[in-house]
Amino acid sequence: MTVPIIQRTVGRAINCSGVGLHSGKAVNLTIKPAPINYGIKFVRTDLPHQPVIPARFNCVVDTSLAIVIGSEGAIVSTVEHLMACLAGLSIDNVSIELDAYEVPVMDGSAAPFAQLILEAGIKQQEAERHFFVVKKPIELKRDGKFVGAYPDSTFRITCNIEFDHPLIQKQSCSIEVSDHVFECEVSKARTFGFLDEVEYMKRYGLARGVSLDNAVVIDKNDILNDDGLRYEDEFVRHKLLDCIGDFSLLGMPILAHIVVTKSGHAFNHAFLEQFFIQRESWKTQTLSAVPDFSSNQAKSLAI
Numbered sequence: 001m002t003v004p005i006i007q008r009t010v011g012r013a014i015n016c017s018g019v020g021l022h023s024g025k026a027v028n029l030t031i032k033p034a035p036i037n038y039g040i041k042f043v044r045t046d047l048p049h050q051p052v053i054p055a056r057f058n059c060v061v062d063t064s065l066a067i068v069i070g071s072e073g074a075i076v077s078t079v080e081h082l083m084a085c086l087a088g089l090s091i092d093n094v095s096i097e098l099d100a101y102e103v104p105v106m107d108g109s110a111a112p113f114a115q116l117i118l119e120a121g122i123k124q125q126e127a128e129r130h131f132f133v134v135k136k137p138i139e140l141k142r143d144g145k146f147v148g149a150y151p152d153s154t155f156r157i158t159c160n161i162e163f164d165h166p167l168i169q170k171q172s173c174s175i176e177v178s179d180h181v182f183e184c185e186v187s188k189a190r191t192f193g194f195l196d197e198v199e200y201m202k203r204y205g206l207a208r209g210v211s212l213d214n215a216v217v218i219d220k221n222d223i224l225n226d227d228g229l230r231y232e233d234e235f236v237r238h239k240l241l242d243c244i245g246d247f248s249l250l251g252m253p254i255l256a257h258i259v260v261t262k263s264g265h266a267f268n269h270a271f272l273e274q275f276f277i278q279r280e281s282w283k284t285q286t287l288s289a290v291p292d293f294s295s296n297q298a299k300s301l302a303i
Contacts, residue, residue: 002178003090003155004090005128005286006128007129008123009094010117010123011123012033013030013031013033014032015030016028016104016112016116018104019104020078020100020101020102021066021105021210022078022206022208022209023209024209027102028100031117032094037093037127039056040083040092040094042055042076042079043095043098044099046099046100052071053069053076054251055079057251057276063264067079067080067249067265067269074101077102080241080242081106081109081241082103082113082245083245084110084242084244085113085114085187085245087245087247088177088183088187089122091117093125108190108214109189109230109241111187113187114182131254132250132252132254133151133254133285134254134281135280136281138278144262146263147259147260147261147268148258149257149259149275151257152255152256153255154177155256156257157175157244157259159239160236160262161236166221168218171233171236173236173237173240177244185231188231191215192235192238193207193210194219195218212224212226216234216235216238240260242264242265243268247272249272
């Protein structure tokens with residue numbers, strides 16, 4: 001069992017700056033330590049009364065281009081990479097302050113956030129972590145998309161993608177999520193897009209912050225970035241990173257093997273809604289009370 005059983009926060013305040021992927025707006029962000037049972041909350045310091053927005057699935061207000069959360073009349077956009085980093089490094093409690101509505105894209109991956117957190121240190125706190133423990137399979141299938149969660153003694157995720165493009169086609173990646181695995185095998189994977197789609201979005205005032213410095217851009221046959229790919233299968237690894245961020249909005253860590261096929265932010269969020277409908281399929285408890293599930297590998301699904 002590699003899952004930390006004690007709640008954790010960052011060792012000290014962390015600062016970074018950048019631009020929003022979709023807005024192109026400059027933003028300053030600070031990640032601050034928070035007390036036990038605080039969770040992950042964003043604070044809009046640029047707005048009157050500095051509204052606080054919890055990073056939870058029931059605060060999601062849009063999933064069309066990115067995960068957008070909102071509360072008290074304020075929003076924070078494109079939270080998935082930072083949330084993936086916090087979940088991947090098993091950080092339970094932080095307050096995240098920012099002076100614009102979109103989290104900075106940095107280099108298009110979670111690696112800059114991970115590096116800053118690891119440099120600041122991870123601090124254990126005097127309370128046990130609470131987990132969602134999946135007892136029975138939970139599945140959602142629609143229009144060729146699929147998400148399933150199966151009983152497991154740790155947090156595993158298997159991601160399958162398929163694109164009608166010669167450089168991507170079908171790719172699959174499966175990992176057991178831990179600090180080291182996330183840092184080395186997932187965090188560096190960058191967001192990606194197709195050149196014609198990026199140009200189309202820019203014409204309509206979207207993707208204003210996209211550049212070759214923060215995204216892998218693909219034309220009909222080539223990768224336009226001079227440095228190429230960071231992983232041979234960087235595309236599926238980034239989709240897996242996005243999934244970790246999306247599922248972190250459960251609000252607590254999960255013990256399950258999650259299998260995702262051709263999904264995205266919107267369908268992942270639909271699965272979270274289904275997850276809470278099927279309350280008989282899971283329970284919440286500390287790890288000291290969790291039975292030692294044998295790994296229940298999900299069956300290959302012909303979608």
